[in-house]
Amino acid sequence: MPQPMTISEKILARAAGKKYVAPGEMILARLDICLGNDITAPLAIKEFYAAGGKHVFDRKRVALVHDHFTPNKDIKSAQQTKLLREFAHEQKLKYYWDQGECGVEHVLLPEQGVVVPGDLIIGADSHTCTYGALGAFATGVGSTDLAAAMLTGQAWFRVPPCIKLIFRGKMPRDVTAKDLILLAIARLGVDGANYRVLEFAGPVISGLSMAGRFTMSNMAIEAGGKAGLVVPDAVTKQYSVGRAQRKPRYYVSDADAIYERVEEFDVSRLEPLVAKPHLPSNVEPVSRLKNIVLDQAVIGSCTNGRIEDLREAAKLLKGKRVSSRVRTIIFPATPTIWKQALKEGLMEIFTSAGCIISPPTCGPCLGGHMGVLAEGERAVATTNRNFVGRMGHTKSEVYLASPGVAAASAIKGRLAHPQEVRGSDWKKGVKK
Amino acid sequence: MKFQGKTYKFGDNVNTDEIIPARYLNTSDPQELAAHVMEDADPVFSGLVKPGDIVVAGRNFGCGSSREHAPLALKTAGIACIVAVSFARIFYRNAFNIGLPILECPDAASETQAGQEIAIDAGQGIITNLITGKTYQVAPIPPFMQELVELGGLMEYVKKNLAA
Missing domain, CATH: 3.30.499.10 (Aconitase, domain 3)
Incomplete structure (x- = not known):
């Protein structure tokens, strides 16, 4: 045997x-x-x-x-x-x-x-x-x-x-x-x-x-x-x-x-989650974090920078504007994804919504470049780490979430459930 | 392998972003990296640390990115050995690969305070706190890892085996 x-x-x-x-x-x-x-x-x-x-x-x-x-x-x-x-x-x-x-x-x-x-x-x-x-x-x-x-x-x-x-x-x-x-x-x-x-x-x-x-x-x-x-x-x-x-x-x-x-794990009653600073294990449903006001939203990376992720964000951003207080950075992970997003009209949606579109890079995820945080600033990011100083100043904060949550939050200017920007079905759609 | 030195103490989940922040990773020069070692965990550390000093830490030391710049910065700054409750896997591997000995000893790591003098006999697997007099038995470093440290790291090991 x-x-x-x-x-x-x-x-x-x-x-x-x-x-x-x-x-x-x-x-x-x-x-x-x-x-x-x-x-x-x-x-x-x-x-x-x-x-x-x-x-x-x-x-x-x-x-x-x-x-x-x-x-x-x-x-x-x-x-x-x-x-x-x-x-x-x-x-x-x-x-x-x-x-x-x-x-x-x-x-x-x-x-x-x-x-x-x-x-x-x-x-x-x-x-x-x-x-x-x-x-x-x-x-x-x-x-x-x-x-x-x-x-x-x-x-x-x-x-x-x-x-x-x-x-x-x-x-x-x-x-x-x-x-x-x-x-x-x-x-x-x-x-x-x-x-x-x-x-x-x-x-x-x-x-x-x-x-x-x-x-x-x-x-x-x-x-x-x-x-x-x-x-x-x-x-x-x-x-x-x-x-x-x-x-x-x-x-x-x-x-x-x-x-x-x-x-x-039973996922049937799961809500969109957010990992709060400063550990990826520090997780709470987004519905309990709606008081977290943001300065930046980052959508991309090796975690969530694929065309499916961009589509998810674009669905919510279509016809809307991101908050004037939230710098919203979209970074498609590869040139192929970039071109596909262009072809599908996603770039039009993002730029009309007031987002910045970056070339493919890891830059913002690790506080390298293309979106570094200042002291006291907060970002929602579809990336993978929220350690102290990960995205910039040691007194900045990173909240990890899905592209949908990041897009909704960029529009609202604070952490938000995607249902909130989708409109009428929001209240009945969310269960406690 | 014996070491004796003054301790610096850190908590749980000290990650590689704190050990050497990404803003300094545009270089691989060990001296430049050492000048910023532990900067986001303790901004004065790099100015205080002396050759032969020992880092004592909690759980999951070195978690996060795979940057070998982290153990390299610690080693170049003069750290002789790290004793922690546990290490993140990639950091553990990287430390031995560059010839920096590290030991997992939950009791010694928890009970040792900052600024104490400790003696480590890695061969025998004994850590002694010279202030309290308490000794701790440590699981020995696996033979393959001991060989790596004795040779000065993985590349020396590879060279030796390529020549053989």
């Missing part, structure tokens, strides 16, 4: 050349893709050369994306981007994009089919866990791991135990994948999944689009998770066909696979 395994264990076993791996085991595994960005790759490139590196192990398996401080925000960040660009050209990397083609790494790589189901991926960025939505094992590491991976094509791992999160019930109107993951983080805590992997399951997850699944996997790290996977299904396969640049491997968890624990 073969030993039962979860999807994560199957991917790690395959990459380590083993029939079976168990939690706690240390393995050395072959990587399908390794990734770096303009903050983390410069350190890795220096270490790569310092270790005597001449050629990356495989020019088709190293991806470099400059997205954090690009378009270059100052001379120092321009130097970092230049380092990446020169390295990418010298190494003839297949997966390198320059401005005009480049976008937010964790949206760009799946969109371009660079990461595919069944892959083992490391990225020198904590939100690398986003690709778990494809049924890949993807985890964030540091620059040194990336340097070693670029040299050897391998990385060491301790096989993590798995927590299964099962979502059941009928999703109420205005409740999105963002609310599901905030609900899970609130229950697990910001270190509840530390050294562990999450597996998202249940009928609610099966009903999510790939965009929604990416949003959920993206924030696994906010509970400390090493990765956050969704077992591939018809939705995954449909997304991958014609897009995947390598042959996908569709792994599933065995029915008798062992989980450290299983958590169940």
Whole structure:
């Protein structure tokens, strides 16, 4: 009898050349893709050369994306981007994009089919866990791991135990994948999944689009998770066909696979949620936070910068104006999404509503550029972190929410439920 | 691996945005990073810290982004070792990969106060508070991680294995 395994264990076993791996085991595994960005790759490139590196192990398996401080925000960040660009050209990397083609790494790589189901991926960025939505094992590491991976094509791992999160019930109107993951983080805590992997399951997850699944996997790290996977299904396969640049491997968890624990969530009575400063686990329904007055609204990022997210925001912003007190920044995650939004008329809606549209960048999410907060300012953001000083001054505040809540809040000038801007059905639509 | 030094104390969930804010990540120069280390958690820390000092912290130290600039800034500022109730996974990995030893010891991390002198014997897994005289037994650092620290980090390990 073969030993039962979860999807994560199957991917790690395959990459380590083993029939079976168990939690706690240390393995050395072959990587399908390794990734770096303009903050983390410069350190890795220096270490790569310092270790005597001449050629990356495989020019088709190293991806470099400059997205954090690009378009270059100052001379120092321009130097970092230049380092990446020169390295990418010298190494003839297949997966390198320059401005005009480049976008937010964790949206760009799946969109371009660079990461595919069944892959083992490391990225020198904590939100690398986003690709778990494809049924890949993807985890964030540091620059040194990336340097070693670029040299050897391998990385060491301790096989993590798995927590299964099962979502059941009928999703109420205005409740999105963002609310599901905030609900899970609130229950697990910001270190509840530390050294562990999450597996998202249940009928609610099966009903999510790939965009929604990416949003959920993206924030696994906010509970400390090493990765956050969704077992591939018809939705995954449909997304991958014609897009995947390598042959996908569709792994599933065995029915008798062992989980450290299983958590169940009923979403039927869920309301749109907000994570208050200064932890993503500090979650409350938006209906209880309507007194929070805002200075900025930020819609985009690797968490919620996909076309589906922009459509959700545009539906509410159509024909309306954002509050004159709220700077509203829309940042589509990739040029493809930008063009699609233009084609669908979303850009017209946003600009008519008084929003600013940014090129694809991580900028505002990490207080890098393109939307930094001053002392005492408050933002609602569809991003993933609300730590002290995350978006600017240490005395500024970030409230995390879905694109719908962010758009409604931008219009109202304070945290708001989408129903509030939709009009007449608001009162009967909201249940206590 | 033995260390002795003065302690600085931090609470739970100290994240990498506090250890080294993103506004300084437009460089990877270790000295520049060290000049701003812990700035958003304690603005005076970088001016006070001396080589050999030890950071003591609560749960989930180093949570958030994968920026290796965080352990690098601490190491370059002179921090010899970090003792915490627990560490976030990526920070834990990064610290060993750059040769900065860190230890999980809930009792020692909770009971040690700021400004105390502690001695750490990482090989034996013993932490001694030289002010209170109390000793703590720590789970030993896994052998692979000890080798990383002894060699000076993962790249030295990789070089050694590529040469072999």
